[in-house]
Amino acid sequence: MALRRVGVVGCGLMGAGIAEVCARADLDVVVVESGAAAAAAGRARLETSLKRAEAKGKVADAAAVLDRVRLSTSLDDLADRDLVIEAIVEDTAAKLELFAKLDAVVCAPEALLASNTSSIPIMKLATATTRPTHVLGIHFFNPVPVLPLVELVPSLLTLDETTDRAAEFVGAVLGKHAILSKDRAGFVVNALLIPFILAAIRMLESGFAERDDIDAGLVRGAAHPQGPLALADLIGLDTTKAVAESLYEEFKEPLYAPPPLLARMVDAGLLGRKTGRGFYTY
Known part of the structure; x- marks a missing residue:
């Protein structure tokens, strides 16, 4: 199952960057923020970054890329996603609550749930769901549109197939370089x-x-x-x-x-x- 419909939760610095690289790869992207003001700020952040990339010749049409991103304030809009990447505040309790909600919302049984966390154990997040085999870390680096590295972090329960699908998405679709890390605090970098x-x-x-x-x-x-x-x-x-x-x-x-x-x-x-x-x- 190809990962073509991507959801991102959080549109701060990292979330906006993840949404941008996905949209630049011609993917259908839904970004969910906590409220209308945060969603508007996230859209402005995306627009500024894409216009800058267009001015540098790295994006042919910033408006066309932005059109592939839909901002929302409801997690229900992630129901049809193939992959959802969490990029909220680095707080364990907040992430655990979000993963439990995503597990209930995202419909496709083969959909992947991922975290952009830079330090929280993936196993802990996975056990907040009923699908720990389909949960892993996909850790991007700031600024996401510029830095080529992504850490893939499977937990003890993550299926090899889940990791392989994520690796193909990161490499073949986004054009990033993936490295594999054990699920331990801090990962590799x-x-x-x-x-x-x-x-x-x-x-x-x-x-x-x-x-x-x-x-x-x-x-x-x-x-x-x-x-x-x-x-x-x-x-x-x-x-x-x-x-x-x-x-x-x-x-x-x-x-x-x-x-x-x-x-x-x-x-x-x-x-x-x-x-x-x-x-x-x-």
Whole structure:
């Protein structure tokens, strides 16, 4: 069964990006948001991104791509979807509640339910449904239209056929590069990346080195495209903290524990690019 009708729940930065790459692949996309205002903001985010892509020659007709996306405020509009990708806030309770609702709404027995979570165990989400064999993680990276990588994360109960269908969708349909990860906190990329970012934050917090020197050291000395503190701002400090907490909860290793400075910045609403201020001001 080809995955041609795609649903996305959430139209924030990640959800909008996922919807965009699906629409650019000529798929029929339904995006569900929590309310009319959020749906309007999501549509505006999509329109801005597609117009930018059109100006750069990456999209022939932004309006035609946007026409393949329908915004909704009702999960019932996902009933006929072949694949639904959850891209809501990184909160376990909220995701569990959503997966239970999606299980009841999505009609096709062979339809896949996927999460874009960057840290929450897929097994936990799968057991909120009556179809754990058809649940897996499909984790995109920000910005979704630009970065080519997707992590596929089957749980212990996910069928091989489910993973194969998802891999074909990611590779042959979306043109992304898929890597396979075990269902453990952080998966592949964040299990490597988050401790690296946390080490940079601790270095700044302790006064060992200044912000600009930390980032310049990795950019100019290790050929990184951007420094770890700038990267944390791009990811979002709240997301960085949430992933760190998930890693620490699972492994209890000190290197995964969020530094106090990170926690205080999140409490203050200094979340990085999304709020205009984090380690840098935007």
